[in-house]
Amino acid sequence: MTAPEPAAPESFVRGARVEVVGLSAAYGRTRVLDSVRFTVEPGGWLAVIGPNGSGKSTLLRSVLGLQSHEGHVRIDGVPTTGMPRRDRARLLAYAPQLPVLPEGISTLEYVTLGRTPHRPLLAAPRRHDREVVADVLQRLDLEPLADRLLVTLSGGEQQRAVLARALAQRPRVLFLDEPTAALDLGHAQQVLDLLDRLRRQDGLTVVSTLHDLTLAGQYADRLTLLARGRVVAEGTPADVLTPAALAEHYGARAQVVTGPDGLAVLPVR
Numbered sequence: 040m041t042a043p044e045p046a047a048p049e050s051f052v053r054g055a056r057v058e059v060v061g062l063s064a065a066y067g068r069t070r071v072l073d074s075v076r077f078t079v080e081p082g083g084w085l086a087v088i089g090p091n092g093s094g095k096s097t098l099l100r101s102v103l104g105l106q107s108h109e110g111h112v113r114i115d116g117v118p119t120t121g122m123p124r125r126d127r128a129r130l131l132a133y134a135p136q137l138p139v140l141p142e143g144i145s146t147l148e149y150v151t152l153g154r155t156p157h158r159p160l161l162a163a164p165r166r167h168d169r170e171v172v173a174d175v176l177q178r179l180d181l182e183p184l185a186d187r188l189l190v191t192l193s194g195g196e197q198q199r200a201v202l203a204r205a206l207a208q209r210p211r212v213l214f215l216d217e218p219t220a221a222l223d224l225g226h227a228q229q230v231l232d233l234l235d236r237l238r239r240q241d242g243l244t245v246v247s248t249l250h251d252l253t254l255a256g257q258y259a260d261r262l263t264l265l266a267r268g269r270v271v272a273e274g275t276p277a278d279v280l281t282p283a284a285l286a287e288h289y290g291a292r293a294q295v296v297t298g299p300d301g302l303a304v305l306p307v308r
């Protein structure tokens with residue numbers, strides 16, 4: 040007997056609360072995360088910022104259970120330890136910084152892989168799956184590239200495809216590692232605007248790393264600043280993005296100015 044088709048795909052299910060407590064991780068004997076703690080409310084957007092090598096990617100991978108670590112991660116109060124992979128994949132999606140992209144499949148086929156946790160093993164995509172994928176391709180300007188081999192896309196196009204696959208998963212929490220790194224300014228804003236809409240309209244919870252501090256300050260509602268694996272500042276963008284903190288933790292000379300859409304960080308020569 041086939042499972043009934045779910046309702047139409049427009050909206051995401053409500054976002055979940057993410058709690059991370061006492062998270063530590065090491066590579067061999069080198070500790071790279073030390074007792075990191077943060078909480079993101081449903082529909083919140085936390086940007087994890089910090090200089091190169093401060094542990095941002097390791098933090099995301101640890102929270103997702105892709106990296107051995109100590110500490111606790113709870114999603115809506117439920118510990119992720121011991122959670123079946125499939126349940127975890129329905130709750131949490133991840134767009135990595137440097138994904139391994141499969142050869143020989145089209146953009147459409149790749150984005151459709153995001154539906155895997157929602158359908159029976161080896162079952163063909165159902166109408167609902169195809170609708171979700173079509174919606175995401177359209178929102179990310181990927182329709183014209185749907186039939187192209189994924190590996191022939193440009194770096195920025197591939198980055199949008201990776202994000203599309205994560206969104207097609209219809210997660211309750213979306214983890215993004217440097218989602219705008221390969222994107223031109225217009226596409227970066229398009230992607231960030233889309234995420235902003237999804238969290239405001241549908242309550243999707245977003246946790247991202249972002250090197251662009253101006254974009255972090257304009258889009259995230261909370262920032263966590265990591266330095267050498269420790270949380271050294273957290274709060275609103277105005278709390279965290281101060282010239283003193285940028286000098287101390289990034290070794291950067293910068294002004295922080297307030298514009299109509301939030302803060303902008305301006306390098307000073």
Ligand SMILES: Nc1ncnc2c1ncn2[C@@H]1O[C@H](COP(=O)(O)OP(=O)(O)OP(=O)(O)O)[C@@H](O)[C@H]1O
Binds near residue numbers: 066071095097
């Ligand atoms: N597989 C690994 N083996 C050993 N050390 C690693 C490994 N992966 C990362 N590291 C080290 O752990 C530290 C944290 O790395 P991580 O990639 O989490 O930092 P990041 O803040 O994401 O950096 P970036 O901003 O440059 O992307 C760095 O010193 C890095 O060299």
